[in-house]
Amino acid sequence: xxxxxxMFDFKFDEKLIAQYPAPHRDESRLMVVHxxxxxxxxxxxxxxxxxxxxxDVFIFNNTKVFPARLFGRKEKTGARIEVFLLRxxxxxxxxxxxxxxxARKIRVGxxxxxxxxxxxxxxxxxxxxxxxSRGRTIRFIYDGSHDEFMDELRKLGHxxxxxxxxxxxxxxxxxxxxxxxxxxxxAVAAPTAGLHFSEEILKRMELKGIDIAELTLxxxxxxxxxxxxxxxxxxxxxxEYFRVPEECAEKVNRAKRSGKRVTAVGTTVMRAIESxxxxxDLLKPAEGWTNKFIYPPYEFHIADHMITNFHLPKSSxxxxxxxxxxxxxxxxxxEEAVKEKYRFYSYGDAMLIL
Numbered sequence: 378x379x380x381x382x383x384m385f386d387f388k389f390d391e392k393l394i395a396q397y398p399a400p401h402r403d404e405s406r407l408m409v410v411h412x413x414x415x416x417x418x419x420x421x422x423x424x425x426x427x428x429x430x431x432x433d434v435f436i437f438n439n440t441k442v443f444p445a446r447l448f449g450r451k452e453k454t455g456a457r458i459e460v461f462l463l464r465x466x467x468x469x470x471x472x473x474x475x476x477x478x479x480a481r482k483i484r485v486g487x488x489x490x491x492x493x494x495x496x497x498x499x500x501x502x503x504x505x506x507x508x509x510s511r512g513r514t515i516r517f518i519y520d521g522s523h524d525e526f527m528d529e530l531r532k533l534g535h536x537x538x539x540x541x542x543x544x545x546x547x548x549x550x551x552x553x554x555x556x557x558x559x560x561x562x563x564a565v566a567a568p569t570a571g572l573h574f575s576e577e578i579l580k581r582m583e584l585k586g587i588d589i590a591e592l593t594l595x596x597x598x599x600x601x602x603x604x605x606x607x608x609x610x611x612x613x614x615x616x617e618y619f620r621v622p623e624e625c626a627e628k629v630n631r632a633k634r635s636g637k638r639v640t641a642v643g644t645t646v647m648r649a650i651e652s653x654x655x656x657x658d659l660l661k662p663a664e665g666w667t668n669k670f671i672y673p674p675y676e677f678h679i680a681d682h683m684i685t686n687f688h689l690p691k692s693s694x695x696x697x698x699x700x701x702x703x704x705x706x707x708x709x710x711x712e713e714a715v716k717e718k719y720r721f722y723s724y725g726d727a728m729l730i731l
Contacts (some may be wrong), residue, residue: 379608379609379610380608380609380610380672380673380674381608381609382604382606382607382608382691383537383607383691384704385690385691385692385695385699385704385708386690386691386721387690387708387711387712387715388477388712388715389689389715389721390481390543390715393687393718393719393720393721393725393731394541394542394720394721394722394725395542395720395721395722395723395724395725395726396542396543396544396574396724397549397551397724398553398724399720399724400571401575402422402553402557402572402574402575402578403421403573403574403575403577404422404423405421405422405573405720405725405726405727406419406420406421406422406719406720406726406727407419407420407422407424407425407726407727407728407729408420408448408710408713408714408719408726408728408729409428409484409726409728409729409731410706410707410710410729410730410731411703411731412700412702412703412706412731413704413731415706415709417709417710417713419717422573422727423577423578423727425578425684425729426578426581426582426585426587427589428586428731429585429638429640430585430586430637430638431585431586431587431636432586432587432632432635433588433632433637433638433639433640434587434588434589434590434628434629434632434637434638434639434640434648435582435587435589435590435642436590436591436592436625436629436640436642436650436680437502437556437558437568437571437574437589437590437591437592437642437643438556438568438571438591438592438593438596438640438642438645438646438649439556439558439559439560439561439592439593439595439604439657440539440559440561440562440563440564440568440593440594440595440596440645441555441559441560441561441562441563441564442536442554442559442564442565442566442567443462443519443531443534443537443563443564443565444530444533444534444535444536444537445461445462445463445534445537445565446459446460446461446462446534446535446536446537446546447459447460447461447462447491447530447534447535448460448491448535449489449491449492449502450465450490450492451482451483451487451488451489451490451491452487452488452489452490454482456479456482458477458478458479458482458489459477459478459482459525460475460476460477460489460491460502460515460707461475461476461477461478461537461565461598462475462530462534462565462666463475463476463512463565464597465600466514467709469706470523470526470527470684471516471517471518471519471526472505472514472515472516472517473514473515473516473517474512474513474514475512475513475514475515476507476509476511476512476513476598477511477512477513477680478511480510480511480513483504483513484504484507485504485506485507486503486504486509487503487504488501488502488503488504489501489502489503489504489515491533493532493533496613496691499529499532499533500517500519500529500530500533501517501518501519501688502515502516502517502518503515503516503518507587510728512543515538520570522727525564527715535650535657536550536551536554537565538550538723539553539566539601539722539723540601541722541723542722542723542724545640553572553724554567554723555567556568556571556572556573556574557574557575557576557579558571558574558589558591561593561595563593563595563618564594564595564596564597565594565596565597566597566598566599566600566601566723567596567723568594568596568642568643568645568646569643569722569723569724570642570643570644570646570684570685570686570687570727571642571643571727572723572724573727574685575730582626583668584617588628590624590625590629591622591624591625592619592620592621592622592625592627592646592649592650593619593620593647593649594617594618594619594620594645594646594649594667595617595618596617596620596645597615597617597618598615598695599614599615599616600615600617600645600694601611601692602693603691604691604692604693604696609670609696611674612670612672612693612728613668614668614669614670614693615668616666616667616668617648617666617667617668618665618666619648619649619652619653619663619664619665619666619667620663620664621649621650621653621660621663621664622662623662625660625662626653626659626660626661626662629650629659629660629679630659630660633659633660633679638681638682639679639681639682640680640681640682640683640684641679641680641681641682641683641684642684642720643683643684643685643686644683644685644694644697644698646680647671647677647680647683647701648667648669648671648697649667650678650679650680651669651671651678651679652665652667652669653675654678654679656727658678658679660679668694671696671697671700671701672693672696672697672700673696673699673700673704674700674701675700675701677700677701680701682729682730683698683701683702683729683730684727684728684729685698685727685728685730686721686722686725686726686727686728687711687714687719687720687721687722687725687726687727687728688721688722689721689722695707695711698728698730701730702730705723707730710728714726714728718721
């Protein structure tokens, strides 16, 4: 039987999308879903360690969000444009795939000028290719070193909040739209399940003997792209760069061999580890690009549990949660979440699937 997109719809009120993070990282609500019994519990995120023991391992995505949203002006007309940096395409970091808005006015050969808050011109780029209706390839014109160029981009860039957060970025977002483990710069969206972990929880994990393993998956905008086919076997995910270091694989495999439990902190971690499974159903060190799309029915190999946020109807991340937790149980949990007014999306509440 084919798995269809319409099987992952549910009644949803957009007012439930969190516009701001909880006052403290670990004070989000936590829904705990037990796959073995179907029981659903309502907790607070800081309670999460009650479900884990010494020797268990949490795998985190240590990607760091890049301030990918730039505002500039078009040459001659001075029209204001928004440029969203998607990925760099060459070693000197000057050639980028981007999204532009308004796209109809941005043509090959146009020069784009980026200014600071005082309207001083800082960077110039030229449009060199059309890739999609909104996509362009641009080349920055810059003589300084790579480090100087990246510093300029960071100063000019704004936190790339997802479009469902209907406000401009504020100072709070610089800190709260990053996890505390963020260190490998390259994502245009945060691995949101990790946003709930506070310094206090990380310290309590250490004291309890719960191990932390880290990998990197640089999240692109494909994570948010609507699925446009009814037959899920025909959906193609955008490829994202990932790396599972040897140390991560060793920690995870040690836990699995000794009967301890492994928890994937987020759907991006799950995609990365399921893209790096050895012939013995263990985690292997790996580096490359993954376009893995996980949908039911799917046999998971590495993680025993998963932490994830509450996602939107028919999204690839909701579909993965259903593959892991069972479609009927997860959709029942979502019904409960809507009824109990859980906060959805990037700054929303969390679900622990046991």
